[in-house]
Amino acid sequence: MSEALDTREYKVIGSRVVRPDGIDKVTGRAAFGADLNLPGMLLGVVLRSPHAHARIKSIDTSKAQAMDGVYAVITGADFPNASETEDPALSANVMAREKVLYHGHAVAAVAATSMAIANAAAAAIEVDYEPLKPVLSLDEAMADGATIIDEQLRTAGADEASDTPTNVAQFMRLDRGDVEQGFAEADVIVEGEFATPTVHQGYIEPHACVATINEGGQANVWCSTQGHFDVRSLAAKVLKINVADLRVTASEIGGGFGGKTTIYLEPVAIVMSGKARRPVKMTMTREEVFRASGPASATKSRIKIGAKSDGTLTAMQAWIGYEAGAFPGGPLAPGLMCVFAPYNAPNFLIEGVDVLVNKPKVAAYRAPGAPQAMYAGECMMDELARKLKIDPIDLRILNAVEEGSTATYGPKFKAIGFKACLEAAKAHPNYTRQLAEGEGRGIAAGFWFNAGMQSSAEVHVNENGTVTVIEGNPDIGGSRASMALMAAEELGIPYEQIRVIVADTESAGYTNVTGGSRVTFATGMAVIQASRDIITQLKERAAATWGIEEELVEWEDGHAVPKPGVNADVQPLSLADIAGNAGRTGGPILGRASLNARGAGPGFSVNLADVKIDRETGKVDVTRFTAIQDAGKAIHPSYVEGQMQGGAAQGIGWALNEEYIYDADGVMENAGFLDYRVPVASDLPMIDTQIIEIPNPTHPYGVRGVGETPIVAPLAAVANAVRDATGIRISELPLSPPRVLEALDAAEE
Amino acid sequence: MQSFAYAAPETVEQVIAVLQEHSQAGKPAQILAGGTDLLVQIRSVDGSARTIVDVKKLPETNRLEIGASEIYVGAAIPGAVLTANTDLKARLPGLVEAIDLIGSTQIQGRASLGGNLCNASPAGDTIPALIANAGRCQIAGPAGTRELPVEEFVTGVGTNALGEGELLLGICFTPPAARTSDAYLRFIPRTEMDIAVAGAGVSVTLDEKGICTAARVSICAVAPTVLLVPAAADALIGTSLDDEALAAAGAACTAASSPISDKRGTAEYRRKVVAVLCKRAAGIAAERARGSH
Incomplete structure (x- = not known):
């Protein structure tokens, strides 16, 4: 459902209140995934594959089983047959069956009374492998005669169905018009090839859970997740159990960025708890997080853009290949749908593939697929502007989509903020600031659809007029505060009188993940509706108290008042007045709403990056960074700015240093934060932000999602700045010092 | 546990x-x-x-003396104590900046100079600075106390010259002569929380006319052990430390390197960058020497 835009003047939303979970988080009291301890609890570890690709010939767990303190040893044989579950790939990713498909793939697990015993027992499990040749890149996977990872796999979406085994899981195409004709009409054509590496979300909290299953077979799981309802449904699929027998409580979460929208440890802990008849806690090490959770796809892409000499686009063409990891499901579709989404191109052809390789199965990472695609697309827009000698912002303004434009991916845009962002960038002092010697400036656009999906909310009025909001989205970016702000706005009471509870799967209505930039939009809409439900009831109670018709009562500034002109000799009733008297007017007051939100307004951004290059070492320093983004309406501006700055930080890391480094056998060599280099605070300049507010017409306050768009533009913004500073287009990320120095030296020779 | x-x-x-x-x-x-x-x-x-x-409870490993004839730095003194000592910083600025590169503020509350040396990492940041300053290890053992130049202390990747029953008490230096100073630079892809891809420590002595009369150059992360590079020193001695001399010293460092390619950098990259670091560190040391009396 969607809602009409409400154009009243706001009193509460838009203010920068302190988030209710903040103090416990900064003082260390908040309980995260690994912080729950239960009586009799065991500790579980996973035995992981030392091979990137191998057949499991046998597993002998007898020595591990016999060790003192070991309560459960499990293998794939302890799970329902993967092929008989609703999600065979998920099942086989949680625990390998016939084959291991990446280095770190789970092969067995142990629960014991201590980590030392569990580790010793895991080491005592004997696995006989038949090593197979690993497939470690997109090119290798697609080459003729490539080793086939899954003999059953056939390409979905192929023009001609084939029964030949392949590593290409999916082919996809989006097109309009005649791209050849478009290139024929072009005065200028630019073409380029790009590559991006496997990267990780880098959330600070490793995956962790505690599972306990009772004698009746009902399981309780406590875990760090972006969506406990999804943990419930996914674990139920893997284990073939009834969702009603699985209760999941989300702990506080130390970052997810999409990586905690799936499951790894939870079914393993549940099975071991069932065997051991004790609670089992499992925690990944950082190394396991890198090797065995879901990173983001490495990609290869080719882009070709044609334009008239005045800059008007005539044709856009893209081919983008995504590494899916060991199972199908890379972010092919969203990537292809995003690559040219900001532009009006009369003719375009966008194609791509999702390809299996012997690496961990990728998971969502903030605007999944879009950063890689738009890195390539926006670098080529930069090259086009250079070739045309047109200002890169002007080129984008000339071709920008606006309200009424048909998106490359189909629908017509409603009100959107792309041009507003571009104009703000052009007017921003950082766009015209003088560059120092050795510096360069880049600009790039970002786009993300944003999601709606299902949400529920309840609003309870307490007897003193305070309010409790109950919802089901783990709070990552300050959503408790945002929900409270929206309830306060509706009810006309101070923010401080509202408490927000993130309830477990048996205590909150069904709610999709904290992901897709959907929570403030969709769950916020549910909170607004539930609050409006309360207001209806409050007016009824006031009418009953006053003995007048309900229609004659209005809710104004937290009080029931008679409508203007109504002749009633009554005093306004506050929420507290009505709440205190609720027992005499019909009992407790509780509002609720559940919805499937439609009309999530797309998010656009423009980023400006200034970089300085050390010619002798190839080191790139980002000296200035400006993020401009349309938020629709910023409910809590600090948290919107936080998303913009966080996305910029992650995008800069992706551009400059982050990458999975593999050896020839498919073993990741840098599985730790020492050598997987996310930017540290001192690597980044202050990231300037500018929030644009073009209201989303399908949300009552005009909210658009803001969480994902910020990571899309920085890759190309930084790459374009490096191009500007050096005169060289380096078309592979990361722009690490050795790569940049090699390119600079090569250009001089 | x-x-x-x-x-x-x-x-x-x-x-x-x-x-x-x-x-x-x-x-x-x-x-x-x-x-x-x-x-x-x-x-x-x-x-x-x-x-x-x-070994933190020993007086010998905690002693810090900055005397006219000798500087002694106890092996177990935390980095934070050393970096806060302005006298030490004035005498051996390059060594102190190397110490300051090890770990975050919290880590520096514990991390010691002696520990960094004994750990004997090819990328240990203080080791080139110690070698450049001709530091001498004071080693206690069953047979009494012996002295060993730092460049002979590290014997391989993660191994050192300590024998059975021996421990490192501290490092001695001859106080820098007039117009003598040092500098240490390392390269990391980030600004913090990283391990040297390459590093260079340089000490130079100038005469009254600004001609280099003595120099020591040491480089790290480009060989199994930290190296003393006499050829780089020779390229500096007798010159006014002009760009040409600095470049020649850098080239000598490249020539002395035998790096590996790994996740922290390619061999080719390390060979190039170690020259840059030597050149820049020598330039900084020279500036400091010109300013000291």
Whole structure:
């Protein structure tokens, strides 16, 4: 459902209140995934594959089983047959069956009374492998005669169905018009090839859970997740159990960025708890997080853009290949749908593939697929502007989509903020600031659809007029505060009188993940509706108290008042007045709403990056960074700015240093934060932000999602700045010092 | 949890006795100073019993003396104490900046100069600075105390010259002569929380006319051990440390390097960058020497 835009003047939303979970988080009291301890609890570890690709010939767990303190040893044989579950790939990713498909793939697990015993027992499990040749890149996977990872796999979406085994899981195409004709009409054509590496979300909290299953077979799981309802449904699929027998409580979460929208440890802990008849806690090490959770796809892409000499686009063409990891499901579709989404191109052809390789199965990472695609697309827009000698912002303004434009991916845009962002960038002092010697400036656009999906909310009025909001989205970016702000706005009471509870799967209505930039939009809409439900009831109670018709009562500034002109000799009733008297007017007051939100307004951004290059070492320093983004309406501006700055930080890391480094056998060599280099605070300049507010017409306050768009533009913004500073287009990320120095030296020779 | 025994003797003799006793019994004993390397290493080895011998309670490892004829830095003094010492910083600025590169503020509250040296990493940041300043290891053992130049102390990747029952008490330096100073630079892809891809420590002495009369150049992360590069020093001595001399010293460092390609950088990259670091460090050391009297 969607809602009409409400154009009243706001009193509460838009203010920068302190988030209710903040103090416990900064003082260390908040309980995260690994912080729950239960009586009799065991500790579980996973035995992981030392091979990137191998057949499991046998597993002998007898020595591990016999060790003192070991309560459960499990293998794939302890799970329902993967092929008989609703999600065979998920099942086989949680625990390998016939084959291991990446280095770190789970092969067995142990629960014991201590980590030392569990580790010793895991080491005592004997696995006989038949090593197979690993497939470690997109090119290798697609080459003729490539080793086939899954003999059953056939390409979905192929023009001609084939029964030949392949590593290409999916082919996809989006097109309009005649791209050849478009290139024929072009005065200028630019073409380029790009590559991006496997990267990780880098959330600070490793995956962790505690599972306990009772004698009746009902399981309780406590875990760090972006969506406990999804943990419930996914674990139920893997284990073939009834969702009603699985209760999941989300702990506080130390970052997810999409990586905690799936499951790894939870079914393993549940099975071991069932065997051991004790609670089992499992925690990944950082190394396991890198090797065995879901990173983001490495990609290869080719882009070709044609334009008239005045800059008007005539044709856009893209081919983008995504590494899916060991199972199908890379972010092919969203990537292809995003690559040219900001532009009006009369003719375009966008194609791509999702390809299996012997690496961990990728998971969502903030605007999944879009950063890689738009890195390539926006670098080529930069090259086009250079070739045309047109200002890169002007080129984008000339071709920008606006309200009424048909998106490359189909629908017509409603009100959107792309041009507003571009104009703000052009007017921003950082766009015209003088560059120092050795510096360069880049600009790039970002786009993300944003999601709606299902949400529920309840609003309870307490007897003193305070309010409790109950919802089901783990709070990552300050959503408790945002929900409270929206309830306060509706009810006309101070923010401080509202408490927000993130309830477990048996205590909150069904709610999709904290992901897709959907929570403030969709769950916020549910909170607004539930609050409006309360207001209806409050007016009824006031009418009953006053003995007048309900229609004659209005809710104004937290009080029931008679409508203007109504002749009633009554005093306004506050929420507290009505709440205190609720027992005499019909009992407790509780509002609720559940919805499937439609009309999530797309998010656009423009980023400006200034970089300085050390010619002798190839080191790139980002000296200035400006993020401009349309938020629709910023409910809590600090948290919107936080998303913009966080996305910029992650995008800069992706551009400059982050990458999975593999050896020839498919073993990741840098599985730790020492050598997987996310930017540290001192690597980044202050990231300037500018929030644009073009209201989303399908949300009552005009909210658009803001969480994902910020990571899309920085890759190309930084790459374009490096191009500007050096005169060289380096078309592979990361722009690490050795790569940049090699390119600079090569250009001089 | 792993279990291990912990001893914290208050005399050098007792430390030597504990070390000897364990080594003769064939049981491992490991010396603990700040522990910022050791505690990480303990996690990654097998859980077998071991004894940790804490050397932080010894006067000899905690002594810091900046005298007219000798500078002595106790092996177990935390980096934070050394970087806060303005006198030491004035005498050996390059060494202090190397110490300041090791770990975050919190880590520097524990991490020691002696520990960084004994850990003997090819990328240890203080080692080139120690070698450039001709530091001499003061080693106590069953046979008494001996002295060893730092460049001879490190024997391989993670190995050092300490024999059975021996421990490092501290490092001695001859105070820098007039118009003498040093500098240390390393390259990392980030600004913090990283390990040197390459590093260079340089000490130079100038005469009254600004001609270099003595120099020591040491480089790290480009060979199995930190290297003293006499050819680089030779390229500086007798010159006014002009660009040409600095470039020649850099080239000598490249020539002396035998780096590997790994996740931290390619061999080719390290060979190039070590020259840049030598050149820049020599330039900084020269500036400092010109400013000192």
